[in-house]
Amino acid sequence: MKRIFELSYEDFFRLKKREILNTIKHSEGRTVMAECVISCPPLVYGVSNLELAAAFGADMVTLNTFDFDYPFVFGIDDEGLSLTRPWEFAENHRIKTAENRENPDYIKNIKNIVGRFIGVNLEPVPEEIKDFPKGRRVSKENLEKVKFYGFDYVVITANPNTGVSSDDIIKSLELCNEILGEDVIIIAGKMHAAGKENVFDEKIVKGFAINGADIVLIPAPGTVPGMDVDTAKRLIYEIHSEGALAMTAIGTSQEGSDKETVKNIALLSKMAGADIQHIGDAGFSGIAFPENIMELSIAVRGKRHTYRRMGYSLRK
Template sequence: MRMFDLFYEDYFRMKRSDLIDAIRDSEGRTLMCETIISTFPLLDGISNPEAAAAFSADMITLNTFNFDAPFIFGYDDEKVSPYHGIPTYAKALSEIVERNRENPDYIQNFKKIIGRFLGVNLEPVPDGSTYPEGLRCSEKNLKKVAELGFDYIVITANPSTGVTSEGILEGIRRARSILGEDTLIVAGKMHGAGAGNIYDLETIKGFVSAGADVILIPAPGTVPGFTVDLVKGFIDAIHDEGALAMTTIGTSQEGSTESYIESVAQMSKMAGADIQHTGDAGGSGMTPPENIMRLSITMRGRRHTYRRMARSSRR
């Protein structure tokens, strides 16, 4: 089945191979939205992943999800408020985190609200990094990925993490050995975060050989010099290796104008992207909803966009 034809129950029965087939069958019409969940959401009382799903995202990536302190703003704090006083609010949040730590169904319960494929960002930071342990691409966290039931992981680099191409390569190997064949692995960089960029074919081939299913690269028009022809060359190489390609908007341009979003969506389609991604830096930890919908309409038309939006409420 194509991604935009899926029903609610499909998101709970499909594994890695099914997900790959759905993306391929969609012919470049799969939309991933990345959302920060460790800050107040764009809409009070509604988590950013919920908003992204409502505006037609197929795959939703949680950024800054801390495995040592699992908490999603707009979802876990629905019944508590800072208006009751900061000390009371902080105490309530701490208690919620403690409960979430002991809940093996935490992500699956959240997924029942979202009705979409859920993934998580993990950072393969270098030794000696001060980056929080709960956000790292570590053996401990990868085991929790499997236990909690995430559909996929994204091995990448947030700003100022010091992540290198070699670190990502090692992270892919570690992830595949721990997660086995059930979890989709996405890997790469979408901008100049970490230490240097990955813009050479040998690195891409190495990622695929290590076990990555999807290679992410900057979308045309996001990173300086990234033209349609350049991106198409990378995507052709990714496809030749048997992997899928995802173009990303991760340069705060996800908060740009709808006309810009439309332009990037067209260029990414021309370059051959299997998945189009929009990031979390538009404001309050997500792409503005109207930009999500504009990207979706451009890449797959109003019919499939509105069906995706409407079908999210079907059980």
């Protein structure tokens, strides 16, 4: 079995859910996920944030703020559209999202460009919060679209100030398993409080696994108040005891810190037993500083495997 940093371009299309999970487990804490905001122009004109994340060492790339009602990825779907003529851009944007909505190969075509496992965030936002986009909520309709488009995984989590609680996440997992089953990896947990509580309770993180999360995410040590390496290690032990994998997340804008901070968080997460290390999207323009993605990768798997992953970005 290949480890994740040994996968070729073709492997990212060939592997199914259980094979991907086994590959991650077999990689012994050396899997890197980068999250990207796709609803704003990318950091570098002419190339999407998703491509940048892949080029700097990510194995898994997560789309944040992707709206299933208006599917559009800046850096890819705006190619050839003029940002200097906003009235034309707005009209073309409407046409493009209408086309994307009906295209079963839409995300597959993006994956052809990026060459990595591609996932998407969905959020179980409480119904009383009316101004949150319907296309970004956990719902039967959106989960069916996850399968329709062929995403490799879905992340059930909470963006800042959404008011999502751990109970909201747990309640959503039954629907996720019912619809996604053995086709799509389910990741669940909180990177930060999101306007409610931080997660330090073993029963809660076990509850994510017991209720069907294949991978449970927790804040990385040093990213939220009180989350140190011992706390993370205790929570990861409980996650592993239920047969799930564990992911530590940098979701508190420290993805825009200096490289020493990122490397330190990465090593603490590895000491705690993380199977996957996530780096968030709050550097500039919806992506971590690209060099910080690379530094995280080097910290957990060295330059040899990091350069291999970066080099495979070019092999199609």
